[in-house]
Amino acid sequence: MTKDYVVGIDIGGQSVKMGVIDRRANFVARKSFSMAGYGADDTVRFLDDVCKYIVELTANVGLDSIQGVGIGAPDGNYYDGTIVDAVNLPWAKGKIVPLRDHISGKLGLNVTVTNDANAAAIGEMTYGNAIGMKNFIEITLGTGVGSGIVVDGKLVYGHDGFAGELGHTTAVRYNGRKCGCGKTGCLETYASSGGVCQTAREMLEASNEPSVLRQLETITSKCVFEAAVAGDKIAINVFEYTGRILGEKFADFIAFSAPEAIIIFGGVSNAGDLLLNPTKKAMEENVVGLWKGKVKVLRSGLPESDAAILGAGALAW
């Protein structure tokens, strides 16, 4: 039987998105479910549920027609197919979770794992704004800040398979925010959705400037974005601040791999020019002369909900 489909799975901090995809990137089935129900003791139940849903989703086309399963997951390791100490996933924090072997053993399918940002980068190369690019960096700005680094047309995995943890490079050297990874000052603590909210709370605290954000019980990065679009000064400053920190780090990343473009993806990137303009400005101010004006900063060309699934699926072909 010809293997006409792959299963792409995007494991995120909030939810899991799954799709059965054909060779032309059409979805023949899809499902998503919340991560909320899985606690520290639910590792096996989570893996078993993923297997169950794979079987359900592929019922129409048949498991025999599946070329393989590609999974993008935080701290997913390409070399051994595990998730290692994913701080944003309660069932994978402080553990080595044998994602590939468990699912592969149970269903008899080839399973390939990488981190969610690498999967997004593969999606971007295949269907998005990095088509034809051989050197670029995909930065995901969501619950966490991840990255997929492409050098000479290939993802950088490094010695141990975990390369590209740019969310955990140091953005603020002294008195930086405490990060879930145990460090302080990580880029993630400023440029993730939670980081944006914390910046908003700190700015509200530090001034008497009127702001619609003061009326909210819970601040989300989406609320901050909507307030900024409506002209709220504090909300605009939040993205200015976030963009400045992001752009300073982008300048460092450029010095590393000299990419043609840095592509931002994920919830926080929906702020668009409100975030991109200060990011580009800070990047240009901080980058070595030879790259000034030469490296593009782009938003992802992929539909947000499908990018990581498509990328994960592409891993399996």
Added chain:
Amino acid sequence: MTKDYVVGIDIGGQSVKMGVIDRRANFVARKSFSMAGYGADDTVRFLDDVCKYIVELTANVGLDSIQGVGIGAPDGNYYDGTIVDAVNLPWAKGKIVPLRDHISGKLGLNVTVTNDANAAAIGEMTYGNAIGMKNFIEITLGTGVGSGIVVDGKLVYGHDGFAGELGHTTAVRYNGRKCGCGKTGCLETYASSGGVCQTAREMLEASNEPSVLRQLETITSKCVFEAAVAGDKIAINVFEYTGRILGEKFADFIAFSAPEAIIIFGGVSNAGDLLLNPTKKAMEENVVGLWKGKVKVLRSGLPESDAAILGAGALAW
């Protein structure tokens, strides 16, 4: 005629070192000359002198037996064979110098150019402490701070051929030292030989602590090293400070490419454990948990005077 030799050329801030090398890394001829005599207007004279010396050095074996010329030079570009705006070379500052085409055109030899740090990394892979490593970073600590990044067994050149300018990533975010590249706070301004000397001068200025360095008319990084070995407290603190800044950046570099090792090379690295110990300590304190205790920091396994020549020569095979 069989091509049994290559010419390796290491262009540094202070001097040029050249060698005619056989397939077993034996030198059959070598020469070095000072950079001091070449000013901003001497670009062509410099290139012509290099050609003249190549002819002289290969007189015994004959130009016909030369497989090619490999050149490591600051800001040397692998893709087009130029040097672009090398701030530490007066004759190449603010200019694009067509190194490959000039020499190749004049002598009819194949010429390959890369930056001096990349050449050192190739030397390290071929003859030094990175034999068998597929992922490592070579950091050169000399007049400038350069780097050669090896991913999956290959040097990272990036979109434009200039990847790996880690000396110009930001080490100090506010009130950093002014760098020759136009930025402030670059790693190079702290971890180069000049950076070490400036740290020493600043520390002498800021305290009344007795120090043998106070008796010197001109401080060199070698003097600081010798003073530290003799137990001079300020000199020891200079390397503590340098190592801390270096180690903090190494933690970021690891998050990028997950290397098996970071290998330091060049004059400042001769400080050995005086520099390596604080570097490792700061690196371990700042690196993401999954890499703690896992990434080696090594000194180069190459004889300093020959590493870049051997690496440059290896480019030409």
